[in-house]
Amino acid sequence: ITRDVSLLSPVCECNGMSRQCVFDWHLLRETGNGFRCVGCQGNTEGARCERCKPGFFRQRGGDCCLPCHCHPRGSLSPQCDSEGRCSCKPGVMGKRCDQCQPGFESLSEVGCRRSGRLLSPRCECDPAGSTQGCVSGHCVCKASTTGERCERCKQNFYNLDARNPAGCSPCFCYGHSAVCVSADNHSIYNITSTFQQGAEGWRGVHASGSPAHFQWSPRHQDAFIAARRSEPIYFVAPAKFLGNQQLSYGQTLSFDYRLDRGGRQPSPHDVVLEGDGLRVTAPFLAQGKVLPCGVSQTYTFRLDEHPSSKWSPRLNHFEYRRLLGNLTALWIRATFGEYSTGYIDNVTLVSAQPMAGVPAPWVEHCECPVGYQGQFCERCAPGYRRDVPGTGPFSVCVLCNCQGGGICDPDTGECYSGDENVGNSFSCPFGFYRDPRQPHDCRACPCSNGQGCTVVPGGEEVICDHCPPGAAGANCEYCADGYFGDPAAARPCQPCQCNGNVEPNAVGNCDRLTGECLKCIYNTAGFYCDRCKDGFFGNPLAPDPADKCRACACNSAGSEPLKCASDGSCICKPGFEGPNCEESECPACYDQVKAQVDLYLQQLAELELLFSDVQAGGGAESQELEGRMQLAEEMLRTILGEALSLQASDRSLESRVARMKGQGSSSQSLLDEIKATVGRLRSLGSQYEGQVRETRKLLERARLDLDHSGAALRWVTIPVSKLPGGSNQFLMLAQEALRLANSHAQAASSVDQGARAAEEDARR
Template identity: 85%
Template sequence: MAGRWLLPLACLAASLLPAAPSTRRGEVCDCNGMSRQCIFDWQLLRETGNGYRCLGCRGNTEGAHCERCKEGFFRRRERECCLPCHCHPWGSLSTQCDNYGRCSCKPGVMGDKCDRCQPGFEPLSEAGCRRSGQSLQCECDPAGSSGNCRSGRCVCKASAAGERCERCKRHFYNLDARNPMGCSPCFCYGHSATCVSADNHSVHNITSTFQQGAEGWRGVHASSSPAQLQWSPRHRDAFIAARRSEPIYFVAPAKFLGNQQLSYSQTLSFDYRLDRGGLQPSPHDVILEGDGLRVTAPFLPQGEVLPCGVSHTYTFRLDEHPSSKWSPRLNHLEFRRLLGNLTALWIRATFGEYSTGYIDNVTLVSAQPIPGVPAPWVERCECPAAYGGQFCERCAPGYRRDSPGQGPFSICVPCGCQGGGICDPDTGECYSGDENVGSSVSCPFGSYHDPRQPHGCRTCPCGHGQGCSVVPGSEEVTCDHCPPGAAGDNCEYCVDGYFGDPVASQPCQLCQCNGNVEPNAVGNCDRRTGECLKCIHNTTGFYCDRCKDGFFGNPLAPDPADKCRACACNSVGAEPLKCRRDGSCICKPGFEGPNCEESECPACYSQVKAQVDLYLQQLAELELLFSGLQAGGGAQSQELERRMQVAEEMLRTILREALSLQASYRSLEGRVTRMNGQGPSSRSRLGEIKATVERLRSLGSQYERQVQETRQLLERARLDLESSGATLRRVVRAFVCDTLLV
């Protein structure tokens, strides 16, 4: 019992602590009563305007000002104590709960603390609760799981999460089966850890196929002296021949260099052939240099021998994961810095004296901000107030770089211009406000010279991240540098391949048709709603994300051959235009087999079914005829007699079909009797059918005898037929259902 009061008492004691006094004018060591110690933090001052960070937060709180509860704790109201969530470690999705102490439960689990199974589920395990009788086989997302299953629970890759490993952990994005980590960490130049996959970039490969020449590739010795590179017009490749033992390298041209951030987590590949055998790779076969950093990798693992005279494709993943073979090991930010300013790409050509190396089909997978096949490895960052841009790569208006030499890696701090003006993001020079900057200073991006105020700059009346200019000879301001997908004088509409409504503050977004539309066609999606209008590959849906009726497969597969294929189901035994996601058919009652081509029913079933269908059709026609005769009570006697003759003949036809059907019933009765355990119930139903047939025969005789008593017969026949028809339908349906079960 004493432990129950321990936390509230500690929280109460912490809340009674006096706030530490401020030592800087205008700033307060504000710890919300949960600490009495602070230190001064310049970074915190730049970000928030208050540089005092609290130490030793009590009452299970944390944060620069002890302003929030720790992970696994909650408070019902502001400034109340932080209480433990006590979420069950097996049944809850996380240790965190809501403001009422309620935890988020895994499937099949219930309770405020997720500590028990829902009715019909058992038992509670690390995988939650499963439906009673359900197997413990894992159904893991192959992109995020390691392929293992322990006690019914998927084993996720390092950066994947979820019961099925179907999502990325916090601060990661782009779940990718080819990524050994599962997801990539958010980059954002180190200014944010929250991001998602961008929707405004498409796949773009930087290539050299040597079809027309050397394409700018050069040869360089390891000592940096130039070497001769030759191009073969016959084989359409480049090669270098060695005369000395010193290694010679193929050196990539400018299109492979510069800012290659969009190639992070993608691949560099090339075809390479060596004319000498028995040679082993070195640790420095591929070299990347950039931003003062250098990494190398071998063609093949240590101990293997390079193939002789055979072209082989070598592929290198561009990230810091150990499986990517780069040495030395860089951290995430270092590898991104290297790619952001790539100054050299060397590929080894020769191995020893008199060796010749050949290279072809060099490909660097990258992305570009235009419509096309989506490139989900490109991130879109959620930036703090001081930063702007898709990657938080620039300072927001009113901020400048604290260390301009670091470029986009530099933190952004307030301009400090008098009167609240904006400033140059690199130098900090003020442009507007109360500063007198003179007329020779140009306005920064996002602002313009107002002709009525020649010594100041005004913010563009455009969306965030757009520039503008003044139309010569007028005061009209037009927007330029529209965001991706937008166009018009004021960036007011979306171009083809994008959708949105910039006028209504709905930015243009890339149409998401999952590669299931013609890439070069116009009007693939609605420019307002984003609905895909011209789905191909047998797909359909708002985003062309599901297969048409009668097709199955994965509409999101990159290879068209793996998308939607036709269901191979028997047209007689299978449900029309339907099959499951794996292509298996959905059989009608009475059919089985992979394609529903086999009938479960006895041989006489089709005969019984045909007779029943005809019988019900004729019964319905007779009912309609009687209804018409009753409605036309004032008809002449000849017309009435003719109609009665038609009715009489129809009734006789029904009786003849009933006798034929009765013969089929006798055959079926003998079959049913021979089946174990089925005889009594089936004979009982057959007896009911026979009794109904006898009633119809009796009704026909009565009809013939009393044909002159028209009105009485019609009324009696109508009543009898209503009763007999209802009974017959009920019995026939029960009989057919029973036949299916047989």
């Protein structure tokens, strides 16, 4: 549907910058007026042509937007303020940031560098509030700082911070006050996702809105999404990152991101924030940059309206605070093109909480005018009500209009007292008390944060003692144990949702701010104790603890570590089979080795019996037998030495394979090295076979000699101590050789599996 302003009703509100608009259902739901302006003139944009395009500014309402003309190298961004003044880089000055400050020279992409001429020694500027330069001994202050040394905030600003490109933050106070200071009752609190225990509520979605396959890696403890077509896919943040995030204003959102495809450029919509009908986006990197391939990098975004924060479109301070106050979506781009895979880890949103700890000076404490109360002037004072209840704390507070001058509900305007209360039986709402001196009058409790109160029986003293359900503290400022939320930030406390998988009477079962379950029992895990721990299977939501999570009964050597299927069946490694992965089949290159070593062990057992007969019969030493046994021992020690060398080679190879898989991609040279090492395994196996065959022949000759001279040996005594190492040591050496053969068989399976997986990763 298209309307023309000149011909139809005034539903097309385009601020005089367009004559046409189209109908938009989404806009209707958001604002109540579904007509979006098209063809905005005068360098304007927006649903009502209400704001200037990026790089333009408006001097007076109703005028066309003028170009900023900010210098591309000297300014922080193409955007300027309402007076056309651009934000300059260090050492740069001028309305358009096109000149170097005195004492600076050579304007470039990083600003102007300090010249060799010395400045006045009296220039001692506060680095938090200055641009690190001065003119004729006078400091050059940031936009919102003042003072000879730029050491304090301007009026209506607070929290001098070196990390703030403007120096100080403007007072917010929901628009009801412009006077504030840094609060002293909040501490730093980070909302994080480290993916150590699972997906933590994150999911994937296509740009079109359809769900995408989200995957979690228990080995690398990160999350990833793989694309099969060109449409972008996004990581979508869970509820703990959404809602009222006012306490994150001016702070940072950061995360580690890795892309497995090279040559991809960022887009303007890599990070998306939505809330209260507003939407801003930002790229991972500046325009013209290329995303690094296969390398994890930390990306950081400052949550404010300053041009250096990279958000588009550029909102004003009040709009950005509105967006954070009701954040409904946080999207981070996962894929860039067909067959690309994006990995994310260590997501952190810096916030604050009303508790003791490391101070969070960016949280404001407002000086409220008449009619308002609360730390942020977010509530109407007793005797006042919200003029527009639907807008919540942003609404203006006006006087109650109750007959008889009584008070009213601050949100709905419903009267509680005065002439409208004509009976003797009535009760005051929560947060108010019945005045014993005026039985038909309700008065607001003299308590903060909406705390309830009672009157001491027989007296007039009022005691604050009734917090909202789940709230605790002297001012009901935090949630009690077993509840989570943030009453100080208008997030009511609600019970922990741990699916009955925590101790009923234990302390600290869930995080009081985020609701994350911290003490899962019955072998459960996850954000809400809604999955089985690694190494367990079953239904974590079953009402009977016996039916919840049970241990996987898998052979530790033959099964994947800490894994079994949902029905308890084991996941076997290559070369193992059976219900519990307890049966193994050695690789083909070790079959002959194991068979020969088994035969060798049998022959050594027979030789041990002959030794016993010789010792029992007595007689003289047999130099020939001793010499042959010396040869047998030397050969067996050679085999054992090579076995130990092979074992070290196996471990080195497994380490290299693990490093390759940890890097996400492998080079052809490492794959060639794997193939060469596996070839060496086969070669050593062949050497084993030959050496064991020679040893078997030697022992066979020794046994025949004993048979032929059986009568003589009855009179010959060869003390075991005279033999090289003793017959017991021969048996121990053979047993050790068999143990190593079995170990190498398992190691070869692991090496082959690792080599195949690494090669598959490299091909991807």
